[in-house]
Each structure stands twice: as C-alpha cells, then as structure tokens.
Amino acid sequence: MSDHADPTAPEGPAKTPRSMTQTVVLAFLVPLTLLLLVAGYFGAQPRMDAAGDAFEEQAIALRLQPVGRVALADAAPAGGGEPRSGEQVYQAVCSACHAAGTLGAPKFGDKAAWAPRIALGYDTLLNSALKGKNAMPAQGGGVTSDEEIGRAVVYLANAGGGKFAEPPSAAAAN
Numbered sequence: 278m279s280d281h282a283d284p285t286a287p288e289g290p291a292k293t294p295r296s297m298t299q300t301v302v303l304a305f306l307v308p309l310t311l312l313l314l315v316a317g318y319f320g321a322q323p324r325m326d327a328a329g330d331a332f333e334e335q336a337i338a339l340r341l342q343p344v345g346r347v348a349l350a351d352a353a354p355a356g357g358g359e360p361r362s363g364e365q366v367y368q369a370v371c372s373a374c375h376a377a378g379t380l381g382a383p384k385f386g387d388k389a390a391w392a393p394r395i396a397l398g399y400d401t402l403l404n405s406a407l408k409g410k411n412a413m414p415a416q417g418g419g420v421t422s423d424e425e426i427g428r429a430v431v432y433l434a435n436a437g438g439g440k441f442a443e444p445p446s447a448a449a450a451n
C-alpha cells in the first residue's frame with residue numbers, strides 16, 4: 278500500500294498547498310507591511326509633533342504678551358457720558374497691576390505699601406498716574422479723562438489708608 282503512489286500527483290498535492298500557503302501569507306504580509314509603512318509615514322506621530330509645535334508657539338506668545346494687555350483692551354473711554362467712578366476705573370484699568378502688585382505696583386489695600394506714597398500728597402500721586410511713573414504707563418495705559426484718573430487715584434489711595442477727598446467733578450465745576 279505504501280508503494281502505491283498516485284502517478285498523476287507525485288508532488289503536486291504536496292507542492293500546491295505549500296505554494297497556496299505562501300501565497301496566502303504573502304497576500305496578507307505584503308499589504309500589511311505597506312500599510313504599516315504608509316501609516317508610519319503619514320501617521321499620527323508627525324502630526325502630533327506639528328500640533329505640539331503650534332501649541333508651544335502659542336504658549337510662548339502667551340508668556341511673552343505684555344502684562345497690561347487685557348487692561349489696555351478694557352481701557353476704552355467711557356463714551357463721552359458720565360465719568361466713571363473711581364472704583365469703575367480701578368476695576369477696568371488700574372486693577373491689572375494694582376490688584377496683584379504686578380510690575381512692583383503698590384497693591385490695592387496694602388497700607389504699608391501705600392503709606393509712603395500717600396505721604397507724597399494727592400497732587401503728586403495724581404501727576405504720577407496721569408503722566409506715568411517707571412513701569413506705570415501714563416493714565417495707567419489708556420483712560421482719557423483726567424477726572425476719571427483723579428477718582429481712581431483717590432479710590433486706590435484711600436483703600437490703602439489714604440483720606441483724600443473725591444476730586445471735584447469737572448461737570449460740577451462748569
């Protein structure tokens with residue numbers, strides 16, 4: 278029985294499945310390899326790097342932006358109507374630095390920081406606020422009316438222990 282070999286298929290039956298297997302394996306491996314290569318080339322990793330660079334640039338821009346930027350954007354004039362109160366001007370403009378002591382500004386309500394300033398007198402403080410002093414820009418960076426600046430100086434200085442009277446309103450003086 279063992280001698281009985283089918284002459285029509287001595288190698289064929291053995292060879293054909295092997296080449297079939299090879300064909301099937303290659304049919305999977307070749308496209309898979311190509312896919313992996315393509316995925317590696319266009320894949321997520323390079324794009325994440327690009328996005329990371331973009332975020333990094335944005336982060337650097339944020340760190341580099343001027344401290345007073347938000348305040349300057351808010352510093353639009355009152356619109357020709359009633360002058361704002363000292364507190365309103367402070368909130369809109371001066372708080373950008375004076376709330377946290379940014380750039381070395383004397384902090385809101387910090388009596389020790391304000392005492393030597395208050396001792397200079399209202400006129401000197403008003404002059405500093407109007408014209409700027411060292412890191413403080415003129416008018417704190419954008420208020421247009423001297424009267425509003427005066428009110429803000431009084432509000433700020435009095436919160437730090439000053440006893441300045443509200444400056445006379447320009448409207449009342451007319």
Ligand code: HEC
Binds near residue numbers: 370383401411417418
């Ligand atoms: C961009 C930051 C910034 C803004 C905005 C700002 N200040 Fe100042 N301010 C400072 C700094 C810094 C100082 C300390 C200056 C110094 O003595 O070197 C200061 C000091 C002052 C002083 C004391 C001046 C003196 O002669 O000692 C007054 C008063 C004052 N600010 C009022 C204001 C008022 C009112 C506003 C809003 C209209 C304002 N500041 C907005 C930064 C700012």
